Amino acid sequence: MLKIDALQFSYRSNKKILDKIKFDVTKGECVAILGNNGAGKSTMLKCLNKIMSPQKGTVSVNGIDLLKLSRLEIAKNTAYVAQKNEGNQITVYDAILLGRKPYIKISPTKRDYEIVEDIIEGLNLEELSLRYIDELSGGELQKVMIARALAQEPKVLLLDEPTSCLDLKNQLEVLKLIQEITKEKQIAVVIVIHDLNLALRYCDRFLFLKDNSIYCYGGIDVMTPENIGAVYQVPVAVESYHNQRVVIPLT
Ligand SMILES: Nc1ncnc2c1ncn2[C@@H]1O[C@H](COP(=O)(O)OP(=O)(O)OP(=O)(O)O)[C@@H](O)[C@H]1O
Numbered sequence: 001m002l003k004i005d006a007l008q009f010s011y012r013s014n015k016k017i018l019d020k021i022k023f024d025v026t027k028g029e030c031v032a033i034l035g036n037n038g039a040g041k042s043t044m045l046k047c048l049n050k051i052m053s054p055q056k057g058t059v060s061v062n063g064i065d066l067l068k069l070s071r072l073e074i075a076k077n078t079a080y081v082a083q084k085n086e087g088n089q090i091t092v093y094d095a096i097l098l099g100r101k102p103y104i105k106i107s108p109t110k111r112d113y114e115i116v117e118d119i120i121e122g123l124n125l126e127e128l129s130l131r132y133i134d135e136l137s138g139g140e141l142q143k144v145m146i147a148r149a150l151a152q153e154p155k156v157l158l159l160d161e162p163t164s165c166l167d168l169k170n171q172l173e174v175l176k177l178i179q180e181i182t183k184e185k186q187i188a189v190v191i192v193i194h195d196l197n198l199a200l201r202y203c204d205r206f207l208f209l210k211d212n213s214i215y216c217y218g219g220i221d222v223m224t225p226e227n228i229g230a231v232y233q234v235p236v237a238v239e240s241y242h243n244q245r246v247v248i249p250l251t
Pocket residue numbers: 011012017035036037038039040041042043044
């Protein structure tokens with residue numbers, strides 16, 4: 001569904017931040033983007049929906065070149081949740097309803113409200129729905145931003161560290177919901193995530209970025225102590241615990 005080919009990106013200094021980036025994400029699949037701080041993970045996510053314009057390469061969704069589409073058309077195809085989010089004086093309900101904006105012609109329809117209410121229920125946001133988003137905690141706001149992205153009903157969902165402000169219960173609940181939606185709606189999901197164990201639990205494939213390029217990309221078979229050690233410079237063991245692979249640092 002999502003196809004990235006020969007992507008290259010530099011900020012003003014001309015130093016290549018991303019080079020020769022090429023990978024595919026299929027329908028119903030969730031891909032974890034992994035790598036050190038500064039490796040270019042967030043930049044890559046922003047290149048996938050034209051927040052940043054790559055100097056070279058293509059990003060296509062179902063064969064359509066995304067980088068040639070208008071903002072409105074891009075918003076119908078991809079939804080993006082940034083690493084840092086700012087609140088303002090609108091309610092949680094309205095913030096999530098804003099996710100429907102690419103589809104709303106004059107005013108929201110019954111279906112727009114139904115979609116918003118289903119997502120509010122799915123993410124247990126009922127009690128917050130009339131609160132202003134600039135009065136929420138960091139984790140509450142993060143959930144609302146994810147809810148808004150889901151309301152967009154994208155074909156491709158791009159999430160930059162979606163669990164960084166969430167407590168353990170919310171990390172598990174939010175990633176489980178994203179996993180369920182990925183399978184049910186057959187969308188393609190790309191998640192930048194630092195927690196290797198959460199990635200192992202909820203993602204289908206794993207892409208390691210190192211030195212501006214893809215170090216390796218694949219299924220569970222790439223989550224080896226050798227690859228993780230080479231990318232993060234930390235010795236680790238990868239063990240099985242109750243049928244779940246876990247990464248254990250050895251330092
Ligand atoms: N707006 C910008 N202008 C110039 N350089 C930038 C800009 N944003 C990021 N960079 C640089 O690009 C590189 C990649 O940054 P990016 O934020 O994509 O990394 P990351 O892998 O997401 O890091 P982290 O894990 O710390 O969030 C870094 O060296 C960073 O300093």
